[in-house]
Amino acid sequence: MTDYIVPVAYDTLEERLEAMDRDGFVYFPQLIKKDEIEQLRSHMEALEGIPESFDQDSTRELNTDRYGSNAPFLNKHINNCFNRDPFFLKYLDYPEIIDVWEAMHGSDCHVIAMTSWITGPGRPDQELHADWQPYSLPEEYMQDPRVKMPNYISTFHVYLDDLYEELGPTKVIPGSHKAGRKPKKGEDNWNGQTAKSVMVKSGDATIHRAEIWHRGSANKSNQNRYLLQTACAQRMITQKFPPYLSRFRFNKDILAKATPRQLRMLGNHDRGNFD
Numbered sequence: 001m002t003d004y005i006v007p008v009a010y011d012t013l014e015e016r017l018e019a020m021d022r023d024g025f026v027y028f029p030q031l032i033k034k035d036e037i038e039q040l041r042s043h044m045e046a047l048e049g050i051p052e053s054f055d056q057d058s059t060r061e062l063n064t065d066r067y068g069s070n071a072p073f074l075n076k077h078i079n080n081c082f083n084r085d086p087f088f089l090k091y092l093d094y095p096e097i098i099d100v101w102e103a104m105h106g107s108d109c110h111v112i113a114m115t116s117w118i119t120g121p122g123r124p125d126q127e128l129h130a131d132w133q134p135y136s137l138p139e140e141y142m143q144d145p146r147v148k149m150p151n152y153i154s155t156f157h158v159y160l161d162d163l164y165e166e167l168g169p170t171k172v173i174p175g176s177h178k179a180g181r182k183p184k185k186g187e188d189n190w191n192g193q194t195a196k197s198v199m200v201k202s203g204d205a206t207i208h209r210a211e212i213w214h215r216g217s218a219n220k221s222n223q224n225r226y227l228l229q230t231a232c233a234q235r236m237i238t239q240k241f242p243p244y245l246s247r248f249r250f251n252k253d254i255l256a257k258a259t260p261r262q263l264r265m266l267g268n269h270d271r272g273n274f275d
């Protein structure tokens with residue numbers, strides 16, 4: 001028995017939606033081609049942290065106090081990438097991904113986060129967590145096939161490395177989005193299943209539901225790990241781009257380069273309820 005997950009790819013939208021409902025995630029092998037991987041890596045490297053945007057950029061001074069580490073490590077986590085460089089606009093409505101998003105979250109879905117994350121050797125394990133658990137329900141209800149809880153938020157991960165255990169793959173518990181709750185502090189399994197590494201290759205991508213139990217794992221290698229994360233949500237989930245209290249401003253030059261669908265993903269909606 002393997003102790004990691006070899007993800008299964010599905011070709012049709014219907015199968016992908018079934019996987020999202022059943023497993024809590026769906027896999028897209030080799031979504032990003034080699035040339036684009038190199039470009040994306042260099043655009044991620046070129047971003048510099050803006051402290052008031054809650055960016056964490058330890059490029060110059062290694063991180064020493066996050067995630068319980070007392071040893072320094074590189075942690076470059078940059079928010080709002082779509083507003084920093086027009087190169088990132090394409091990840092708002094990437095082919096195949098946008099079809100799944102619109103089917104799950106509605107044709108008026110929008111982006112709520114886009115983060116570039118470069119993680120160096122020394123970064124410790126994350127705790128098992130759900131990114132967001134918007135409701136609490138007994139598991140027996142969640143397992144009833146008649147119960148279909150709305151999918152409010154999901155995250156598109158673009159992996160830019162061939163993952164191996166020491167580099168720190170994302171670990172997930174398939175199906176745990178149906179736990180009806182988030183893991184308690186220190187809890188390391190759901191119904192006896194622990195989180196297993198999802199072994200992906202550079203250029204592979206996944207989408208996962210915000211409720212799935214998962215964790216980032218330690219980087220015990222000697223190389224940096226590259227990940228672009230874009231979170232999409234139902235329209236009624238607030239777009240919240242730091243810095244807050246309306247200090248965030250869209251970059252007009254980048255907006256001028258966005259397509260109508262990318263503008264909608266950025267929040268350019270038709271008038272609707274509550275407007």
Ligand SMILES: [Fe+2]
Nearest residue numbers: 129130131214
């Ligand atoms: Fe997470």
